[in-house]
Amino acid sequence: MEQYKQEKNMDMLGTSRLSLGEGKHLIDRLEREHGLANPEMAALIESNCPELRDYARVKARGIADRQYGKGIFIRGLIEFTNYCKNDCYYCGIRCGNAKAKRYRLSTEEVMACCREGERLGFRTFVLQGGEDPYYTDERMVELIRRIRAAHPECAITLSIGERERESYERFWEAGADRYLLRHETASESHYRKLHPHNLSLERRMQCLKNLKEIGFQTGCGFMVGSPGQTARQLAEDFAFIRKLHPEMVGIGPFIPHHDTPFANEARGGLELTLYLLSLLRIQQPDLLLPATTALATIHPRGREMGIEAGANVVMPNLSPSDVRDKYSLYDGKVCTGDEAAECRECLERRIESVGYHVVVGRGDHRGHIRCGMTPATRTPMAFLN
Secondary structure: OHHHHHHOOOOOOOOOOOOHHHHHHHHHHHHHHOOOOHHHHHHHHHOOOHHHHHHHHHHHHHHHHHHHOOEEEEOEEEEEEOOOOOOOOOOOOOOOOOOOOOOEOOHHHHHHHHHHHHHHOOOEEEEEEOOOOOOOHHHHHHHHHHHHHHOOOOEEEEEOOOOOHHHHHHHHHHOOOEEEOOOEOOOHHHHHHHOOOOOOHHHHHHHHHHHHHHOOEEEEEEEEOOOOOOHHHHHHHHHHHHHHOOOEEEEEEOOOOOOOOOOOOOOOOHHHHHHHHHHHHHHOOOOEOEOOHHHHHHOOOHHHHHHHOOOOEEOOEOOOOOOHHHOOOOOOOOOOHHHEOOOHHHHHHHHHOOOOEEEOOOOOOHHHHHOOOOOOOOOOOHHHO
């Protein structure tokens, strides 16, 4: 933390701004080559301006349309526990936050969320929680099996943090399809500013590698504008994503929480987040790319703007209404109204307002669809490694 305080006023470490023509040239190269050298990517990010954002946005939206058409996939988010053993400096449910109102949903409550979700047209359930020691492998396997048996045609996504490879294998065998594990930053120095020393970037990266090798549709991601972040570090994120080639990437603006060490830090910017969404789509055309809740939190049309920038997934909340405000990762988190899964008609109208429509289906990554990947015929996705 002290190192962060000493460095927090540093700028983008001297990366140079490009002319508009140079920036467009790099975006064109990114489209052709699906990657840039780190200094080039850093310069492109640092040169964020309305003209380049618009150029990238139009290109990204065209790419997404060619890959997935005009359909936007919806996922039903179930925040089933806000207990967490970790003390990450940016997170409102960190174990060090004694003011957090803790809860765990019972198995029956989770199953009720799934039943309601399927009734509302959701065909993917995302079980998200802190790293809660209560949820042993045995408890998670039983929960996954219950959901799989009751909803055989639906996809099950887990977002429960770092586990041993053997644990991931058990979850896969029980019927889970996807796993979301944000890496948060690919820079070791930046990782140390965001996390206590008992956590390791190397372990986080190994977990993502294990998930890919097992066969999960794997998602990583990072916060935009987190304390101390530089354009060079964001370029490292893009390089890491290119190497991992995940099926999903979730990014959203950093938003501070009042009960964390970063309570007084500035939040991440809307424009930069939208720009990076477009650059991610251009770098990896087949990504499943969410317009995140954090975007909807910092701007009333954040979700729609994310779709226009190249996103093709939204994740409304299926959690019981009485716990939504307790899963407080950051201040002001949208958890009712249009964000709530019950307001399907509201969600559909908002998506249709930008020329798209909700898709009722699992919404698998194109590579898994091409290879006939189903819960009954799954094999590790070596072709994507």
